[in-house]
Amino acid sequence: MLHAMRKGASGWLAKGLLLLLVASFGVWGIGGDMLTSSVGSNVIEVGDTSVSLGEFQRDYQRNLNLLSARFNTQLTQEQARQFGLAQMTINQIASRALVDEKTKSLGLSADDEAVRKMIQSQPAFQNQFQQFDRFMFEQFLARNGYSEGEYIEIVRNDITGNQLFGTLSQGVSKSPAVLVDTFYAFLAEKRTAKYIDILDSSIGFAPAPTDEELEILIKENPENYSAPEYRKVSYILLTPETIAADTEISDEDLKAEYDARKSEFDTPERRAVVQMIFENEEKAAAAFKKISEGADFAEVAMSDLQLTPSDIDLGMMSKTDLLPELQGPVFDLENGGVTQPVKTVLGWHVAKVEEIVPGEERDFNAVKDQLKKDILHGRAQELLYAQATKLEDEFAGGAKLDEAGQSLDLTVVTTDWIDASGNDRTGTPVASLPSATGLLTEAFARQVGDEVEVSETPEGGYYAVVVNEIDPAAIKPLADVKEQATQDWQSNWRHEEARKKAEELLDKLSGGETLDKIATELGLTVQTSSPVLRSGPAGELSPVARDGLFDLEPTAYGVNVNKAGNGTLLYGVADIIPADPAADQDAYTQMSEQITASMRAGILAEYENYLQKNIGISVKEELIKEYF
Structure with missing residues (x-):
């Protein structure tokens, strides 16, 4: 089927199917009965867990920084309020504390080794060799305002949370076929329309409005007839x-600046480098021996480490791009040379220079x-x-x-x-x-x-x-806008008359007259639209006419505005094309997977709802509003 089917499936499910979760996900909206104002400096209390205003502020500021980075601008407090950032922070903290309270009561835990493995397995903290990079980890902590201890506890909470929630929805492995078929049949059905377009311009003469009628038009649409502030x-x-x-700026100042920054203006020598990294010196020495005896570097990388040419290619590197231990050995080589095994924090390296691009010095002028x-x-x-x-x-x-x-x-x-x-x-x-x-x-x-x-x-x-x-800003005097208002009033009058005419013709169709006969009498041609889905592009129809088409019985007709907004359509169903899963198996499978995910999410949300009521959440909303 058309790409629009996929869009329709995902968009409808996101907005329609997930409606069944609204009530359960309302838990994270923190209902009014939860917004109490207990005594003390804490702003959120979940069971025995308390969150101070300072702790809330740190999480709020972290979220503000993340959101600002996403929009590539520093958001103001007013913009943060418009995004509901305070409520989002409340939800995050409450969710984290709720899981922590329940997992503790059940005796669930994650030891340090499990936390370490989880952190080291995250791609964001791995270098190009898929190895954990401590520096990347610390950069992440600094960017996001976490201490190492805070982040470790978040990961520990995630692991125990997975233990708590991970098995709840496992029984829902596949959505019922009858449910998927029903949704698919509804969403993937296509229809074509047969129609005539009665243009407003066909009405011809329009009467001149009275001043009273113009005043009413202006009052109902003040934005069209107002001067700005x-x-x-x-x-x-x-x-x-x-x-x-x-x-x-004197030449002496310019020369001093040049001397201080000379290295900045010089292009350093660069070298195309490939390398292998071994876990011990013996394996690195064995690989170096093979290469010294004539073996191809890339072939040794594949046979010893199962690395492809792209895996070992570092690209063009300047001296400072390399680890300190590699800088001398690599840049002392001739073109085509291979280093002896070199030890770094990552292991034992064997590197080869495949190309040398000389550096360039730019003079003062x-x-x-x-x-x-x-x-x-x-x-x-x-x-x-x-x-x-x-x-x-x-x-x-x-x-x-x-x-x-x-x-x-x-x-x-x-x-x-x-x-x-x-x-x-x-x-x-x-x-x-x-x-x-x-x-x-x-x-x-x-x-x-x-x-x-x-x-x-x-x-x-x-x-x-x-x-x-x-x-x-104020509405302009009638004298200043009378010409424009008159044209607008007459356009509206013609549009309404075109609609009345279409509705009169609709009565004739209901009485047994055919659309072809009506079209002939008006000097128009009956047109047929391209097939359309319930959602997505409306083709030759206006969106409201497309919606109306799917509400019509096969022999019925309807009236609605045309696509350009300058006329009225009189239309009926020309053809109904039933959904055919075999025509787009990908869309059918996607729908099945989304329904399954929604059912699982519903189960989890209901359990979260139960936990909130069982454990209890108190939020000092008024105090938070004072600061945020």
Whole structure:
């Protein structure tokens, strides 16, 4: 079947089939009866486990960092609230504590060896040789704000949690065939429609509306006839470009910078390296002996270690790319040379150089412009920060924007009326507005009289903005929008008349007249749509007409808006194409697997629901809201 079938299956199951789990998964919504306010500094209590505000804050900040990294921007507290980050953190902590309480009561545990194996088996902590890399593990801990002890306890909790939940759903190995067949038959059925399209333009003459009718239209659709909010604002903008323009760099400074960074501008020698790593010196020496006697390096790697050429290829490496113990032996070789066995923390290495690309030195004149740019940028950032700090001090002392600008000899710019998009009252973009990210947004988020603050831009600049006047958004006078409103009213009238006409014709069809005869009388052609599923693309039909098609009996007809929104369809069922699992076995199998997974998830969710009620969860929601 079509790719749309797969989309329909996954999308429908995700939104429809999992509805049976809503009640049970509501456990992690933490119901109102759980949101008590017990005495003490703890914000979450699960059985005998208590979580302090500080512990909650650490988990919350960790989640905020992870979410910020996912969106490649630092989220604000307001954005975090919109994402429901506090509730998500509550759910995570409660889930972890709930599992911990139950596993302890059952005597389930995971010893240190099991935890160690679990951590070392995770791909995120393994190097290119599928070996545990302590450095990668420590980097992960640092990035995510875990101590080693905290992460070990999380892994231990996961293992015991798997012991607790792992066997609950094992009895559901396959979803019942009758259930899969029923869902598949419903979702994979296709239909085609026979229809005529009665366009609004076919109605022709439309009466002129009265002022009262136009007023009603405008009142019902104010966004179409309103002028945006306009503001007059003043701002101070500090950018690296303005600072750098006033900064001179001498040749002596440039030469000193070049000498300090000379190695940075030189391209080091690089070598194409292949290597094998053995667990002991004897095996490494035996492999080296074979190669010395004429055996091919790659063939020895395959025979001794079952490694393919891609497995042993390190690519082009500079000297510092290699482990310290390998740097000398590898870079002392001629092209095609092989090292004696070399011991490192990873084992015993035998390496071969397959290509040498000489290094290159760039002289002062070749990098002079880059040096000047870098120095200017560095100095500008220092000067900008110093200026921004002085500006903050002025505001902290009670200075207004213009007073601070005068005191620090900074330019204060005042705009005429602008909207939130940076346009003037004629809708023309104001060319003089700076492109500093955030400035315009903040200008339309503040109110007249708010305290002045210094904000930083992602581009490395700073700004302070105040609102001088606000002209609120308002519906335009009828005289200003009468022409547009009249056209809209007449378009709506034609559309409604086209629909009435289609409904009158629908009555004729119900009385026994044929669609072909009606089409002939109107000078139209009966069209047939391409086959469509219940979900996914609607083809030549509008989505609502497609939905209506699947509600129709085979001999019935319906009326609905057309795809372009400029007319009305009078349509009926042309053909029904039953679901055929053999035509797309992959979609059928996918549906079966998703139903099985949903049934298993339902069992687990019901057990979690039981645990919550049995063990008890208390959350100080109001206290958490105060901080987050």
